Amino acid sequence: MHERQKHRSSKHSPRHRVYNNNNNNYDDTKLHKVSSLQGQSQKSQSSKHPALPPYYYAIIFVTAVGCFINSYDGDFVFDDMEAILHNKDVHSGTPLSVVFSNDFWGSKIATNTSHKSYRPLTVLSFRLNHYISGGLHPRGFHIANILLYGLLCCLLLPTVHSLIQAWPEHFTLQRYQATFLAVLMFAVHPVHTECVAGIVGRADLLCAICFCLGFLAYKQSIEQEGDPSSKSKLSWLLLCGGITAIGVLCKEQAITVIGVCSAFDILVVNGVSMETVLTFNSSHFFNQKHIQSLLRRQFYLLLVGVAILSTRMWVMGSEPPIFQIVDNPHSFVNNTILRVLNYNYIYALNCWILVFPAWLCFDWSMGCIPVIYSIFDLRISIAFTFIIGLSCLLYKAAQSGPNSRVISMSLTVLIVPFLPASNLFFRVGFVIAERALFLPSIGYCMLCIIGLDVVTQNIKQKKLITGAVILLLAALAIKSIQRSSEWRKEVDLFNSGAFVCPLNAKVHYNIGKIAADRGNTDLAIEKYRLAISLSPKYDQPMNNLANILKEQGHLREAENLLIEAVTIRPEFAAAWMNLGIVQAALKKNASSEVSYLNALKHRRRYPDCYYNLGNLYLEVGKHQQAMDAWRNATIQQPTHVKSWNNMMILMDNLGKTEQVEGIGKQALNIVPDAPTIHFNLANTLGKAARFSDSEKHFLRAIDLDSGNAQYWSNIGVLYHRWNKLDKAENAYLKALKLDSSLTNTQDNLNMLLRKKLKT
Structure with a gap:
């Protein structure tokens, strides 16, 4: 008792007070000045809310990594193909400036066809992987994701510990125990598989890390606010804004940390209940001693949010992305009531995925979730159930009970990060995306631990509860391990999607694409x-x-x-x-x-189309147009070997040896190891009786592709004409060994043998 009294007496200064809105007594769980003069108060506080044991971090890291480690040797799958494998911005040869002018998929962000996902820092992290690995080797990318996830879960320990700072004393679990269980549940949750096992989930991982760091920096600025001698409170506040901006450059969802910081400051630090906020009771709305510093911080958060959003809109060209009805059909429903019901039905399914993550799919579009078109659709009952459930939670958070603030913060972390995916402010390009639940699942896990404590208070059989918790965590971990194995190979991923969403046309399309490739x-x-x-x-x-x-x-x-x-x-x-x-x-x-x-009208840079157009012009005898088309193909793609070859063949057929040689040399300066170019150039030079030059290019072509029977046959013809009969015979025999169906080669060999007999 002596320590408890001593602790309270150290907080007499109004500058350090934080009111508990429930009983108007000082709340020892709130942020306060930390200085050398408060050693005794710190000691008493740590006895009341012990610090997180260091071994918690080790347990959380090992658990998080262990649940997804079997994805370390997976392939590039699904969106990885477009965002990494086919994205030139990831290649180390692309100028860095280009990364900041393109979207996440490597397209110009200002164009109408861009998805407007501006995440240059995530792309740069892929580029770093490419540099370290010496190429696009998926293992390095996967290992980086797994380690980042372990780091994130460790950062969540102090983050969640701060978010539940208002943890009531009467709860059975201690605050540090609740923190550990919430983060442990987060670490093993299967809904995170897409963000960890899918390499493009790097954006979510970096965004979440910045989310935690930004929040912790904001919390630190508040702690410094209580110390008159501190000169770093502004630095911490600026750091929070800087980290938030960095997070947005990893993924847009990072901006939601501003809302969480704002709610934390009002609800927890200043002890304002949701009831006070909703009723606008001005006499109790703020602790008057902190009103100025609170308003300064809130104004700063507002400025940061406006600045980031304005910059983001400027980068996008002030135009939102354009989505088709197949991407998100529920948002295209014309009837407002039905559209609201569709949205709430989708919200309910998102909640169900968090509660019961047995049905997971890499893509929930294209008929996976049929649209509600009638008020007589039975699925409306699911939407109303969700509305009622959420209303009950909000009502509980709005009450003046001792646990209202911790429920309020849990709901804040659940709802605020989900808002960008809610369709409320703008249309999104998906129906359900498991990656959109990555940050909200933090709040969900916090709510689960609050519910666990309520159950513990009402059930005396503690061993039964402990066993149930262990069983739940084990089941989630096993599902995460199983689900991460499905993300290793595209065929497994797509087949699992067909099982969960048999009506999803995109799933069957992807299975068909893999089958065609094989x-x-x-x-x-x-x-x-x-x-x-x-x-x-x-x-x-x-x-x-x-x-x-x-x-x-x-x-x-x-x-x-x-x-x-x-x-x-x-x-x-x-x-x-x-x-x-x-x-x-x-x-x-x-x-x-x-x-x-x-085709060229809608895609100006389309070398393959120019190549085919040139072939068409050749077919109808428009030789100059054909040359122009092929030339355009090589301008747009200098390594377009087929176009170089066709230009050489056409000029050869027209008897223009000099042009063939010029085109061939120009092509070989760009693609010196293209055997077909050496071959075609050798043929032309051979016809011109430049046997030595022709031989050199034939031998180079054979060196590059020794298994090509045609190359051996044609160099045999060269030697035959050059009167090097032994070499010609050997070349013909080699060609026939590789392909016995070459009748012309057999005829040439017979002719050569007759000639040798005569001599």
């Missing part, structure tokens, strides 16, 4: 047709199915599918190009040219 065209056709049947306006499977049908000779059906695809999405450049290829095969040359030009 040569299983029958499965690919089946999955593409299923995707189209589930979503008749889904243009991508139409394009891919048409490509397979084109290769199988079903040109008419392929043409119809591609016409449908470009009708649905007129800016679909790839479909326009493929339509041009099919129409060229059908000898619809005029239509083919129009299709190619439409």
Whole structure:
């Protein structure tokens, strides 16, 4: 008792008081001045709320890493392909300045087609991985994600410990125990698998780390506020703003730490209850001794938020991203009441995923969650259940009870970080995204521990409760391990998605794409047709199915599918190009040219399309237009070997040896190890009787591709004409050994043998 009294007597200065709104006594759990003069008060406080034991950090780190360690040797999967594998910004050769002018996927952020996801620091972290690993090797990327997750969970210990600073004394669990259990539950939660096992989840990990650091910096600034001799309170406040800005450059959701800091300052530090906030009771709204410093901090948070949002809008070109109805059909419902019900139904499903994470899917779009179009839809009851449940929690938080503030902060951390994904302020490009639950799950875990304490107070069988908690944590950990293994390979990930969301057309499209890449065209056709049947306006499977049908000779059906695809999405450049290829095969040359030009209209940098357009012009005898098209292809993509070859072959056919040699030398300056260019140049030089120069390029082509029978056959012809009959014979024999079906080579060999007999 003596220590407790001593502790209270050290807080007589009004500058250090923090009122408990429940009984108007000083609350020992609030932030206060920490100085050398308060050693005794610190001691008494630590006896009341012991500091977090150091071994907690080790346990949390090992547990967090252990749940997802089996994803360390996974492949690049799903969005990793676009954001990393095909993103030139990740390659070390790309100028750094380009990273800050492009979006997360490597496209110019100011364009209309950009998703407006501006995360340059995350891209730079990928680039660092690329530099350290010496290339795009997924293992290094995965290991970095796993370690970052372990670091994040360790940072959550002091973060959650501060967020539940108003932990009531009458609770069974101690504050440090509640902190440990909440963070442990977070560490093992399966909903985090996408952010850890999926490499693009790096954005969420870095964002969450900045979220924690920003909050801790803000908390430190408040602690310094209580010390008149401290000169660093402004520095900590500025650091909070700086970290928040850095977090937003990792992922946009980091800005929500401003709302959490604001709520923490009002509800916890200044002891204002939700009831006071909602009723605007001005006589108790603020502790008058702290009103000025509180308002300064709140104004600073407002300035930081406005500055970040304004800068963000400027970077985006003041235009929001444009999403199609297939991305988020619930947000396109015209009826306001039905749209609100759809949103609440989706919120309820998000909560269910947190509570019961057995059904997890990499993508929840494209029919995975059917839209509610009628007020008689039974799923409306789920939406109303969610509304009632949330209302009860808010009512409990608004009461003046001893646990209202800790519930209020838990709800704040649950709701505020979710707001950017809620469709309330702007339309988002997804229905449900498990990554959007990453930060909100912190608040959910805090609420679960509060609920656990309430249960513990009402049930005397403590061992039963302990066993249930251990069983729950073990079940979550096992699910995380199992789920992270599914993220190792795309085929496993997509098949698991088909099991959870059999109506999701995108899932079946992705399975079909993998099947096509592996040569299983029958499965690919089946999955593409299923995707189209589930979503008749889904243009991508139409394009891919048409490509397979084109290769199988079903040109008419392929043409119809591609016409449908470009009708649905007129800016679909790839479909326009493929339509041009099919129409060229059908000898619809005029239509083919129009299709190619439409493709180039919607994608100006399209070397493959210029290549195919050149082939069309060659077919109809427009040689100069063909040369111009191929030249454009090589300008846009200097390594476009096929275009270089076609230019050389056309000039050779026209008897323009000098032009062939000039084109060949220009190409070899860019792609010196392209065997086909050496081969075509050697053929032209051989025709011009420049045998030595021709031999040099033939030998280089063979050195680069020794298994090509045609190369051996043609160098045999060169030696034959050069009268080096033994070398010619050896070359012919080598060619026939590689490919016995070369009848011309066999004829040349017979001719050579007859010639040798005569001599």
